[in-house]
Amino acid sequence: MSEETYKIRIKYAKGGVLKYIGHLDLMRFFQKVFKRAGVDVAYSQGFSPHQLMSFAAPLALGVTSEGEYFDAQMNSLISSDEYVRIFNEQMVDGVYVKDVILLPEKAKKAMSIVAASDYVISFSDESENIKDIKDKVLSVVPHLMEKETIEVFRKTKKNEKVEDIKHGIYKLELRDDSIYMYLAAGSEYNLKPDSVLEALCNEAGVAYNRFDYSIHRLETYYKNDDGELVSLLETGTRIE
Known part of the structure; x- marks a missing residue:
């Protein structure tokens, strides 16, 4: 070297x-x-x-x-x-x-510096009852963050426990027929979109099936010196 x-x-x-x-x-x-x-x-x-x-x-x-x-x-x-x-x-x-x-x-x-990621979630066409599930899940998206706590089962290496994940959800909103979520990520707290989808399904009264959804990550962020979450692409400069 x-x-x-x-x-x-x-x-x-x-x-x-x-x-x-x-x-x-x-x-x-x-x-x-x-x-x-x-x-x-x-x-x-x-x-x-x-x-x-x-x-x-x-x-x-x-x-x-x-x-x-x-x-x-x-x-x-x-x-x-x-x-x-x-x-x-x-x-x-x-x-x-x-x-x-x-x-x-x-x-x-x-x-070591990843702090957040955002995602867009769409619905697959493979499930027979996807239309009913879609309507119910989308209807609760605008209201989930109004709850004092958002609890789901989270698996750890040792066990499974009920956990309040609300503090890890920075933004949750509808975008046409999709769900946009901006979540904590990285070593301090890592929240997967599956956990938020599970919470939405619980609120909507439907079973969570991972194969009903297509999950797409838009960007990965870090916290800059001003405490702002910005793209990891802003950590350096392009090479001319």
Whole structure:
């Protein structure tokens, strides 16, 4: 590894067939993309060198996104536009790089600064009674945040407990026939959209079935020095 390395942050979209692969397989996919693209990525030292990359907030299986991020350490740089071009030449349908930025030397890893994510939830057409479920669930969206507490069962590594998730819901609203939710994410408190959907179903008096819904992440955010939640893309600068 050269003495001087550079940290870049890659924003990408994930959909298509790759929405059903897990985090480790996705990491291997991008490692192969880097190799085929011929970029000058830095490797760890030791008996089993590996590319130095880390992912921000891995998606659950079946969730699509247009706001995913991972960091990589490079020995040398090319322009942001060139990175986007050569990476996307190696991609499969449904996955593509949207932008690449250069991070400050002392920038923290994306996974350590994630603070929120927002999502849009639509209804699938696969369930026979989806029309009835859709009407009932959408009808309670404007009123759920009026409740003093929003309680659901949350599984931990040790047990399952009832938890009030209201403090982790920053925004919940209707957008046409879809549900928009802006949720806490990251190490301090991580609220998954499934938990909010479960709360909505409880309020609507219908059973929660994950396959009735399509979950799509719009963006991933961190808290800047002013305490504002902004896109992870604002942590660095484009490479000219």
